[in-house]
Amino acid sequence: MTNETESKNRKRRTRFTMVLRRVHLYAGLFLLPWVFLYGITGAMFNHYGLFSEANIVDVPSSALSGSALDDFPSADLLAQQVVEQLRLAVPDAKIEMVDSHQPEFVNDVILQVKEDKIKHLVHIDPVAKSAWVASSPDKKYQPDAMLAKIRNVDVPSRPYELAKTSVASVLESAGIGADGKSEPQGWCKLNFLATVDGTPARVTYVLRDGHVDVSKFEGKSGMSPRQFFMRLHTSHGRPPHWNARMMWSLFVDIMACAMVGWGVTGLVMWWQIKRTRLIGGAVMMLSIATAIGLYYGMIHFYAASKL
Known part of the structure; x- marks a missing residue:
């Protein structure tokens, strides 16, 4: 290998390392609100008294x-x-x-x-x-109830019955030959805003049983700041519409990828610093051993416990 080729390879490695460090840095800066959110609210779940409203x-x-x-x-x-x-x-x-x-x-x-x-x-x-x-x-x-006498409505399209009827077609298209009876799971709801006699109202319709809830819309979530941030921590899954909830789920995915990315880029940057390899390797082995011990300990805990 000529000196010129070696110099080019060294420049490529240097450029790659610089890009890696910048990605590691700027991803962390961009996702800083989510890092703080998950870190602080994670501790709040473990410690009721942390930032408690009680x-x-x-x-x-x-x-x-x-x-x-x-x-x-x-x-x-x-x-x-x-x-x-x-x-x-x-x-x-x-x-x-x-x-x-x-x-x-x-x-x-x-x-x-x-x-x-x-x-x-x-x-x-x-x-x-x-x-x-x-x-x-x-x-x-508790928002003021409106149309309180109406508990259920029967819409002509009967969406839940249509969904139940389509289960056989879904399974057939998926190549699954199941003849069992479909059973309700979860509570799919339709939410929208309306007006009742000129007053803004929030309407929630439950597809499963036709229950309808109409309450005065005041633009309040009904949650305290502590409850709201902890709800953000546990929010998961994707709604079928593009809205703020969907955008939040995308950032949850981005945060998950970033955490894995930080781990990978951290390993690469650690390995590039030769004087830290020995101590870093020992720390990593200790971390792996601790994780394995906790893994089997928690497996046993959940196997022997009914929560």
Whole structure:
């Protein structure tokens, strides 16, 4: 290989690296709002008190000493009691607990108390026997109902029946020979704005059962800022129309591709810095080992738990 050829190859690699770094950089800058959204709201799902709109009071176990929680059974004891009752209910069955699996509570015991337009959510930790209370105004937004006496309408086109009838044709066209009866799944709705006696109204028609809801349109989502951003986090799927919801779903796809892209470009840039290869390789192996451990741990958790 001549010096000139080697120089050209080096320039190509340098140019490729520069393009890679720029893509990595500008994709991150463009998608920064989504990075912050998913990062912050992800933490909000895990921590109720983060940016909470409720007043949260922690109640330590010491403050609950002498209460009914003193008699709250441990996970082991409760599991034994459940098994004993199962044995009594089905005496012919041999029911034994598996020693290799520790009984565990899935989550807190949660109860709600309403008082003077204030909603108190009481979370009781069944293991530590402590608790915390989230108090917030019970101010669920309810737009003014219009045409309240009308609950259902029967439209002549009968769209849901047409969809059910077309299932056989869909399956046949897909090469699936299924003769079973189709059953409703989900709630396809038609939403549109109208006016009732000159007043703006939001109309929702449920295709499945013909239920119709007409309420005064005030341009409000009915969600608090916290609820709205968390709803954005969980929004998924694509509607059949091109609207803001469809555009959001496209950016979810872009964000997914960008995250994979950041991983790939990060690997390439890491490998190009020779002095970081050893430490970076060790960190990556630790990451892979941790991910594998959590993978099998979560598989076992969901296999042994019914949520």
